[in-house]
Amino acid sequence: MERESKGDATQPLARSNDSDRVDPYGFERRHDFESYKEMMNEYVAVLNRRSMRWSKLLEETPQVEKNLTVKRFVRKGVPNEHRARIWMAASGAQEQLERKPGYYQSLLEMEQDARLKETIRTDMHRTFPDNILFQSRAEPGMQKALYNVLLAYGHHNQTVGYCQGMNFIAGYLIIITKDEEKSFWLMDALLGTILPDYYSPDMLGLKTDQEVLGELVKTKAPAVGQLMAQYPGIWTLVVSRWFICLYIDILPIETVLRIWDCLFYEGSKVLFRVALTLVLHHQTEILRARSLPDVCECFKQITCGAFTMDCHTFMQKIFTEPGSLSMATINKLREKCRRQILEEESRRP
Template sequence: MESETNDNISITSQLHLNNSTNANDRVDSYGFEMPEGYESYEKMMAEYVAVLTRRSIKWSKLLQGKVHVEKNLKVKRYVRKGVPNEHRAQIWMAASGAQEQLEKNPGYYHSLLGTEQQHDAKLEETVRIDMHRTFPENVQFRNSSEPCLQKALYNVLLAYGHHNQAVGYCQGMNFIAGYLIIITKDEEKSFWLMDSLLGRILSDYYSPAMLGLKTDQEVLGELVRVKAPAVWQAMAQHNVMWTLVVSRWFICLYIDVLPVETVLRIWDCLFYEGSKILFRVALTLILHHQAEILQARSMVEVCERFKRITQGAFTYDCHTFMQEIFREPGSLSMATITKLRETCREHIVAEMSRLRP
C-alpha cells in the first residue's frame, strides 16, 4: 500500500511540475526557477540530452532490474559519467548503504514519526521555522503545490532529529533533505540517505561543534597550499579564513552554490566514493579560476571572487565540469586526506580547548 502511495505522489508531482513548466518556461525539470542567463543552461541541456540518452541505455543494461548494485571499477566509471535521473535514487541507495539499512529496519522510519504527543516540541518548532525558507523558488515546495513537498520535508527532518538526537536539526540539513525528496519522491528513502550522509559519509559535519566541517575546511586550505600556493599566499596576505569563503560549499554540499544538474552529478560521486569528492570540486573551482582570485586586492574582493567562480558556463556544463574535477586537481588519495584530517582536527581541538573558559 505504501509503495502504491509513493508511486501516486511521484506521478502527481511530475504532472504538476509539467504544468508549472508549461506556465513558466524558466522552471527546470526539478521545479527550480532558473536565474538570469538561463539561456546558457538551456543550450547546455539541449546538447546534454544526447549524453543522458546514451548513459540511460547503458545503465539499464548494467542494472537489468536489480535493486542491489555491486561496487566495482565499471560501476565507478559509470557513476563518474553520470547517473540518469530515473536510476538516481536506486544508485544512491545502493552505493551509500541506505538500501541495506532500510531493509534491515522495516517500519523504523514511520515509528520515529509516531504520534504528535511523542514528538520533541523544541525540535518540531525549529524544523517548522525553516519550512518556508527551503527552496521558495521551487514550485514543488510552494503551499499552492499539490502535493506540496514541504510536508514530506518536515517529516524527514523530524524523523531524523529523533533518530540522531546528538545532531537533532541544524540549518543546512533542510536543503539536503529537500534535494533528496526531489530525487527519490519517497520520505523513507530520503531519511535513510540522510542517515548515510550525516552519519557516515560526512561524520561530525552537523554535530553541535561541527568539528568535521571545520576540519575539512582546514584540510582544503592545506591542499590549496600544495596545489595552488599562490592562492594560499593571497588568502594569508588578505587575512581571509577558509571558513569565510567555503563553509557554505561544504555544509550545503554545493546546493545553491552550483547549478542543480551539476550538484546532482557531484552527489552521484559523493554517495559512491565518499567525501573526497567535495575536495575535488573545491580544488577545481579554485585552480580553474586561480588568475581571477589572484586579482583580488582585499578581503572583500577575495570573498566576491569566490562567489563569482561558482557561476557561469564552466559550472553550468556539468558533463565537462565533472571531467575536470578528476583531471585538474591531479592525484588526491584518501590516505592523504585522512592524514590531513588527523592533523587539522588535533589543531582545532587544541584551539577550542585553549579558548574554552
C-alpha cells in the first residue's frame, strides 16, 4: 500500500517479513509475531471479502451515509484502504475540514506557545518506541507529522492543550490516514465530540466513564461487581489506560482498529462494549483474585492472548456478550456518576 503524496507523512508503510518481524503498521513484534502471522493468514480472507464488498458499496453510493447497511459493514470491519474516508465521514470530521479550509495550516503558522511546544517535544521519543516509523533514526516524516498535529490541536483546543495519551491517538490516526490535516480533524471529532472531557484538566469525562463501567458491571456481571466494590477507586487503577488510550497498547492493533471503526461510527458506547466483553468473558479468572494486586494483574492478563488477537471473532462478541446497551442508559449513568464525583470533590478539604 503506497502513501498518498499529501501531508508530511509520506513514506510507505513498513512491510511485514520474518527477518525483521515488523507488522504492516511499522510495529516490531518480537514476542507475538508467530501468533500474529497465524491470525493474519486466516484474517486475510475476511479482509479480501470485506474489501470487495466495501468497494462495491462505495461505487454505488460514493456519499457515505449513516444507515443500517453501512452500520453492518462498519461492524464487520473497514478495509485499510477505505478507513480514512469512512472515519472522516462517520465522525463529521470531513464536514469540518470542508467548512474550514486552510484552518489547520493557519494553526501551524500562528505564533507558537513555547511551553506547549516543549511539552509535546518531551513526549516525542515516548511515542511508539517499538514502531520503526516513529523512531528518531527513521525518516523524520512521521515524527514531524505527529508533532504538527499535536501542536495544532493544542492551539485549537486551549482548554485541553496537550495531555499524555493524545500522542498515541494522533500517532494511530497518522498511520491510517497518512495525512496531517485529516488526523487533526479526526482528533477534534474524538476529543471534542465523541469523548468530551476525557482530556480536560480535571478529566471529569474519563473519571465519570470509569465509574459508569463499574455500574454496568454490577448489572451485567454482579459477582465481579461485588468483588470490585471491596476496593474503592479500583476502576481508575484497572481501566483508566483502556479508555484514555482507546485501547492502544492494551489490545492488538488489528483489534484496536476494528474498535475504532465502530467508535467513529457509533460513538463512545463502543468503549463500554469492549470493556464489558473482556470482563464477562473472563469472569472466572477475575473472581479468583484474592487481593488488590491480584485484581490488577488479572485485568492486565485478560487483554492478552488468542481471544483479543482474533479481532474478527472478538468484534462479533462485543455486540452479543454484553447484551443491550443503549446510549440513553449510558447517559443516565453518566449523569448519576458525574454528580457523585463532583459531590465527593466538593467535600474534600
